[in-house]
Amino acid sequence: MNADFPRILTLLRKEKGISQKEAACELGISQALLSHYEKGIRECGLDFLVRTADFYHVSCDYLLGRSPDRAGATLTVDDIPEPDTVAGKENTFKGSILPVLNKKLIANSLNVLFDLLQRVGSKSLTNEISSFLMLGVYRMFRIIYSINPKNQDALFTVPHRLSDNYASAMMQMCSANAQTLASGMPLEGQEPVKNVDNALLTTESITEQYPMCASSLFNLVQNSEIKIGYDKK
Incomplete structure (x- = not known):
């Protein structure tokens, strides 16, 4: 998984003002697993990546650090x-x-x-x-x-x-x-x-x-x- 993913995953949760437990519940995984994702200990699958993007209303490219724009736009x-x-x-x-x-x-x-x-x-x-x-x-x-x-x-x-x-x-x-x-x-x-x-x-x-x-x-x-x-x- 992209090295930026744990940082951005944590950022989005904290900006939303919810706990790991609340976020994990919404995303359909255990709090322990979400903690591992946020710390970069484990890599997530594509299904979780898409669910996370939908939950936080951002693009997958943003989650992966491929675009600084939340919508994933590449500026010209x-x-x-x-x-x-x-x-x-x-x-x-x-x-x-x-x-x-x-x-x-x-x-x-x-x-x-x-x-x-x-x-x-x-x-x-x-x-x-x-x-x-x-x-x-x-x-x-x-x-x-x-x-x-x-x-x-x-x-x-x-x-x-x-x-x-x-x-x-x-x-x-x-x-x-x-x-x-x-x-x-x-x-x-x-x-x-x-x-x-x-x-x-x-x-x-x-x-x-x-x-x-x-x-x-x-x-x-x-x-x-x-x-x-x-x-x-």
Whole structure:
């Protein structure tokens, strides 16, 4: 059985707020057997896998860790909504204006960043920078997730005590690789920057090329350097 199955099986039960005894009864097996499944001691059969998927209203692919989506969907570019067009609760901030402001500064700056990545034409550089950013969001999400002790850590495969340091180390590696590629130095198996001239930037050219996003980028740069607190004196 897939190594993710015990973790996800436990996660679903705890998120549903039921005991092993209750879950085992609903699934038609003994509590002892369910305990073995959740601990990864024994492998279940296909019939149990299907019953479990039906009971928790998830796909078999999700149970097996083949898809992070509960419905088992595999995302393509066209499936992912644009950030500014996402409707509903997840795109609405009430109360303080700060989350709205910061979200816009970050989102608009990312628009500039990824357009520039496309222009310089290095898939490897795009992958390294994308991984760095994803790891940063991952680290902050885990901090928010840890606020409530009732949240199940089984959502993640990497233990909480290790996740931040591991992710930080990977971010350092991504940053080092990105800097190496951007400087034109070779990395084995990596694609170098092709169009150096497209990375020639001035405040004027950025403003002209990105009239909707330039101000956000400049404000993000200013806010970040204030946060860094560097004193050139």
